[in-house]
Amino acid sequence: MQPIIVGVRFQEIGKVYHFDASTVEGIQVGDRVIVDTARGHQLGEVTQLVKNPEHPHDGTWKQVERRATPRDLVLRQTWQNKEIEALIDCRERTAQLRLHNVKIIAAEFNFDGSRLSLMYNSETEEKVELKSLRQDMGKRYPVSQIEMRQIGPRDVAKVLGGMGACGLEKRCCSKFLTEFSPISIKMAKEQGISLTPTEITGMCGRLRCCLYYEYENYLSARKELPKRGKRVKTPQGEGKVSYVNPITMAIVVDLPEAGKIEYTRDEIEPWDELEALRRKSQESCQNKNGECDCDKTKPDKN
Numbered sequence: 386m387q388p389i390i391v392g393v394r395f396q397e398i399g400k401v402y403h404f405d406a407s408t409v410e411g412i413q414v415g416d417r418v419i420v421d422t423a424r425g426h427q428l429g430e431v432t433q434l435v436k437n438p439e440h441p442h443d444g445t446w447k448q449v450e451r452r453a454t455p456r457d458l459v460l461r462q463t464w465q466n467k468e469i470e471a472l473i474d475c476r477e478r479t480a481q482l483r484l485h486n487v488k489i490i491a492a493e494f495n496f497d498g499s500r501l502s503l504m505y506n507s508e509t510e511e512k513v514e515l516k517s518l519r520q521d522m523g524k525r526y527p528v529s530q531i532e533m534r535q536i537g538p539r540d541v542a543k544v545l546g547g548m549g550a551c552g553l554e555k556r557c558c559s560k561f562l563t564e565f566s567p568i569s570i571k572m573a574k575e576q577g578i579s580l581t582p583t584e585i586t587g588m589c590g591r592l593r594c595c596l597y598y599e600y601e602n603y604l605s606a607r608k609e610l611p612k613r614g615k616r617v618k619t620p621q622g623e624g625k626v627s628y629v630n631p632i633t634m635a636i637v638v639d640l641p642e643a644g645k646i647e648y649t650r651d652e653i654e655p656w657d658e659l660e661a662l663r664r665k666s667q668e669s670c671q672n673k674n675g676e677c678d679c680d681k682t683k684p685d686k687n
Contacts, residue, residue, distance in 0.1 A: 388405045388407045388446065389405065389406045389407045389409075389412065389434070390403050390404070390405060390406070390434075390435040390438040390446060391403070391404055391406045391412060391418075391431045391433065391434055391435060391449065392431070392432045392433040392434075392435055393418060393420060393429040393430065393431055393432065393449070394429055394430055394432045395427050395428075395429040395430075398543075398558075398559060398560065398561060398562070398563060399563060400563050400564055401432055401433065401563065402422075402429075403435055403438060403441070403446060404418075404420050404446055404447050404448065404449045405445075405446040405447070405448050405449065406418070406431075406448075406449040407448075408448060408449070408450075409449050409451065409452060412431060412434075412449070412452075413431065413434075414431050414432060414433060414434060415430065415431060416430070416431045416452055416453075417429070417430055417431075417452065417453035417457070417458065418430075418431060418449045418450075418451065418452055418453055419449075419450045419451050419452075419453055419457060419496070420447060420448070420449050420450060421447055421448065421450060422447065424495065424500060424502065424532065425495050425499055425500040425530070426450070426495060426496065426497065426499070427495050427496060428453050428457055428458075428461050428495075428496035453496075457496060457497075460496060460497055460498075461496040461497075463498075464494035464495075464496065464497070464498040465494065467494065467498075468491075468492045468493060468494060469492075471492035471494070471501060471503075471522075471526065472489060472491060472492040472503075474522070474525055475489045475492060475503050475518070475522055476489045478518060478521050478522065479518060482517055482518060484513065484515070484518065486507055486508045486509045486513065487505050487506075487507055487513055487515070488505060488506045488507075488508070488541075489503060489504070489505050490504045490505060490506055490536065490541050490544050490545070491503075491504045491544050492504075494529065498528060498529055499528070499529060499530060500529055500530045500532060501522070501526055501529040501530070501531050501532065502532045502534050503522065503531065503532065503533050503534065504534050504535075504536050504540075504544065505533060505534070505535055505536070506535065506536055506537070506538070506541050507535060515533045518533070519531045519533055538589040538590050538591055539558060539565050539589050539591055539594075541589065542556060542558055542559075542587065542588055542589035543556070543558040543559055543562070546559040547559075547588065548588075549587070549588065550586070550587050550588050550593065551593075551595070556587075556588065557594050557595060558589075558594060562594060565594065566594065566597045568591070568592040568593070568594065568596050568597055569592070570585075570592070572592075572596040572597060572600045573585050573592070573596055575600060575603050575604060575607070576596070576599065576600065576603050578596070602631075603631050606631035606632070606634060607629065607631050609634070609650060610629050610631065610634065610636055610650060611626050611629075611636065611653070611655055612626065612629070613626050613627065613628065613629055614626060615655065616655075617636075617638060617653045617654060617655055618653065618654040618655075619638055619640065619646070619648055619652065619653050620648075620652060621640055621643050621646065622640055622641070622642070622643075623640075624638040624639050624640040624641065624646075625638065625639050626638055626639075627639045627645060633649075634649060634650045635647050635648065635649050635650070636648060636650070636653065638653065
């Protein structure tokens with residue numbers, strides 16, 4: 386029997402995880418459910434019914450235990466209201482322990498308060514000893530299991546929110562990004578973006594996520610256009626490519642007499658390919674004696 390796999394999200398802008406909902410009758414998108422995760426029981430929302438799911442790498446899907454009841458929803462709201470208090474308490478104790486390289490970013494209870502996750506970021510690459518902090522927080526919240534979870538700069542920006550470096554009122558990571566894609570300097574170079582740090586760096590101090598958005602389009606467009614420095618044939622003669630604009634599928638050609646002129650892709654022909662075809666044609670028409678067979682086929686004018 387094919388299992389019923391659903392996608393469940395635990396945060397408004399968060400990653401979607403797959404669970405087996407075969408034991409829950411008539412489950413639909415929008416239902417609130419209780420699931421068992423690696424971090425204990427969590428309350429999440431069903432966002433999709435997955436068709437033809439790929440088998441998980443670890444063997445089996447975790448189960449959806451049941452639909453959330455009104456009591457579960459109230460309980461979740463009650464513990465959510467205590468998260469700010471837990472965050473303040475943790476920051477206060479961090480200062481008392483003189484953990485200057487540790488920044489407590491957020492506190493998060495699971496739906497029934499049995500687990501408290503304290504997310505932090507460290508400015509040092511060395512491992513930070515947080516045993517005392519965890520024990521102290523455990524004494525303040527004895528009914529909760531304390532977890533210290535280190536997060537990276539991009540996740541910090543996502544949690545804190547705020548205005549984006551481009552001027553948007555809300556950063557992309559906090560608005561719609563559920564996962565972070567790997568970003569490299571190469572992506573900025575391919576799009577002709579200035580490599581000035583202020584131009585390509587986001588508020589998190591890392592390369593901007595938006596460098597990834599149009600990268601594939603630039604790659605596919607550049608494959609159809611000659612590279613900068615290549616020689617091409619234009620209606621005004623042969624010249625060298627001085628600038629490539631993948632968005633408009635146009636290039637600027639530097640002509641010896643006319644100067645720089647912009648052409649569309651359909652108006653130019655690669656000079657290298659034409660030269661190669663010309664040479665191949667000349668080689669194929671020569672006989673063993675080095676004479677051109679083409680001349681023999683021409684009619685005698687006399």
